[in-house]
Amino acid sequence: MKTKLFVLTLAAVTLLGVRAYAHHSFAATYLEGEKMTVQADVLQFLYRNPHSFLQLESKDDKGKSITWAVEWGGGGQLGSQGVQRETLRPGDHVIVVGEPGRDPDAHRMRMISIKRPSDGWSWGGTFD
């Protein structure tokens, strides 16, 4: 059923030509195939096009604050997958798995999955 739904969605998106567009190349921005996990609190959820960004704040080993920019699907794409503007709010504690950015100092990730332990909400998948 999931496969059928995905194929139908893909076909509709292709015909309508309204999918969000990776304005930069993922392969050139992130280390595809690698994974990292961050436990952090939501600072801001930029639900927008061409891509949404989730700003997170975590602490390093010395207690210093680190801000993460996690790239996600565009508003239209996420909306069709059940993620809305109000789905995530500042202060939500989340566990994010993503592909790390090529520049480690940029603290940037491409979203693979996200989970909010407080209520069990989660999302996982791909986007372009």
Next chain:
Amino acid sequence: MTFNKLSVGLALSLCVTVPALAEIDLSGSWAAINDEDAMERGAGPNPDDWAGIPFNEAGRARALSFEQSTISMPERICWFQTQWHIAAGPFSLRMWAVPDPLTGRVQAWIVGAWETRAPMTIWMDGRPHPSKNAPHDQTGFTTGVWNGNELIATTTHIKSGYIRRNGASSSDEAVITTHFRRHGDMMTVALFMNDPVYLTEPYVLTRSYNLSTNPVSIGGPPCIVGDEGVESGRVPHYLPGTNPMTDEMFKLYGIPKEAAMGGAETMYPEFRDKIKDKFKLPAKCVRNCGGGAGAGAN
């Protein structure tokens, strides 16, 4: 009415309804067939993969200086692409004709906008291109002529833009020639990039579309600037000799660096013979090996 008068009247009415110069109707929603260059048009190309691009030294040097985070600078996030985006982007097209209100003749063809590309207005009324000193923008200025059933559009006055989304760029001196060819319910669009600043030969891409009854959106959702991790004022780039990804195509796929760095000879089939002894088939493909997966919230 005599037979002769009827014949003349019929002939005249046919002349009125049949367009001159063998032009054909291109109007409608054209759904993109994205099998060609799927990775390049979708999630994006590998870094420092410029095989098949007829770079000169300046074009290669500019590409090597490019750092992906450039596009995450606040002032560039919503920057429009040039009309070359038709060739390199994934989206469908909607086209329509604009008639002259007095004569009814087609004054212009419009290729509708995308979220990251302005509409292409193809002027068909014979107007000249602006002075070479006129301002350039991402949209450019486009005129068209019919060559039989083929519409040929010539775009000048564009700003510098991308050729491939990994740093390969065209200059503001570039000229894009776009050929629209309809075959029943299919359309082929062939785009030629001529750039005297960064290319030694024309770079050519073709795209295919199916006529669709589903309306293609014009403009798409709005782009909104936001924090993508690049602080205001920083300009991401690589200084000469510091790009860390020039060996990536060799490491991933065994493709020699001389192929990945592009140049006119890498466009032609005989180049494969030149590098066949340097190509090493990797034991296992580890990235972008095909396939995909669905997504959804739980």
